[in-house]
Amino acid sequence: MPSARFRFAPSPNGRLHLGHAYSALLNEQMARQAGGALLLRIEDTDQTRCKPEFTHACIADLHWLGIAFAPNPRIQSEHFEDYDAALRKLWELDAIYPCFCSRKQVAGHARSGHDPDGQPHYGGTCAGLSREVAESKMAAAEQHGWRLRTAGTDAASWGDVMIAKRHVGSCYHIAVVVDDALQGITHVVRGQDLQAATPIHLLLQDLLGLPHPAYHHHALVQDGAGRKLAKSAGDTSLAELRAEGFTPARIRAQLGF
Numbered sequence: 001m002p003s004a005r006f007r008f009a010p011s012p013n014g015r016l017h018l019g020h021a022y023s024a025l026l027n028e029q030m031a032r033q034a035g036g037a038l039l040l041r042i043e044d045t046d047q048t049r050c051k052p053e054f055t056h057a058c059i060a061d062l063h064w065l066g067i068a069f070a071p072n073p074r075i076q077s078e079h080f081e082d083y084d085a086a087l088r089k090l091w092e093l094d095a096i097y098p099c100f101c102s103r104k105q106v107a108g109h110a111r112s113g114h115d116p117d118g119q120p121h122y123g124g125t126c127a128g129l130s131r132e133v134a135e136s137k138m139a140a141a142e143q144h145g146w147r148l149r150t151a152g153t154d155a156a157s158w159g160d161v162m163i164a165k166r167h168v169g170s171c172y173h174i175a176v177v178v179d180d181a182l183q184g185i186t187h188v189v190r191g192q193d194l195q196a197a198t199p200i201h202l203l204l205q206d207l208l209g210l211p212h213p214a215y216h217h218h219a220l221v222q223d224g225a226g227r228k229l230a231k232s233a234g235d236t237s238l239a240e241l242r243a244e245g246f247t248p249a250r251i252r253a254q255l256g257f
């Protein structure tokens with residue numbers, strides 16, 4: 001029985017807020033109770049939204065909160081070759097296909113169903129391209145994303161969901177699955193906003209022959225008006241609270257730890 005390994009995996013596209021603090025502290029508590037390890041991972045594959053200054057700020061905020069992570073956080077933008085290898089494997093299995101559609105083409109040919117995020121299902125224009133045509137389009141350097149074939153699986157509510165757009169870096173679904181396995185994560189503890197994505201992750205794990213961690217999705221911390229906190233909610237950023245004189249002990253107590 002491997003010892004328990006938990007992780008906190010923020011995306012550095014803004015400053016951390018109380019919601020992140022709650023998730024990190026819950027992971028810390030569960031790891032401690034299980035006598036396990038707590039790892040940090042910076043999910044910065046989306047180069048259009050993530051910035052190195054936010055990565056530094058994020059690590060500094062977590063340090064200030066006093067959360068002890070195992071050394072050497074994994075920084076996803078340093079490991080694109082691992083995600084490309086997984087994408088190649090999935091392409092060999094024909095479990096994914098390259099999609100060359102523009103946003104406009106996607107909108108014009110949408111299917112009637114909607115995914116859990118409220119986006120219309122992809123109409124399937126590129127799903128039936130022969131491998132030969134798909135390969136030659138890719139060789140001609142046409143920008144493309146990768147879509148996962150989900151029909152008949154537990155992830156079907158997503159339609160053929162986009163799992164990577166490597167020309168902009170973003171590959172959340174693939175990177176999260178590859179890294180949870182590489183880091184030996186046994187317990188994924190994260191917000192309910194990611195619960196609907198879990199069938200995508202389970203399907204990718206099955207296709208890639210990776211183990212399933214145990215999943216726990218916690219309720220999201222809300223602001224006074226009952227809204228989910230977002231990084232744009234600067235008033236609850238840890239940096240702002242710190243500037244107002246909040247101590248790590250007070251933040252822990254306020255969040256119930």
Ligand code: GLU
Nearest residue numbers: 009010011043176190194
């Ligand atoms: N990086 C994701 C986020 O900040 C979390 C991914 C995960 O916990 O699986 O929303």
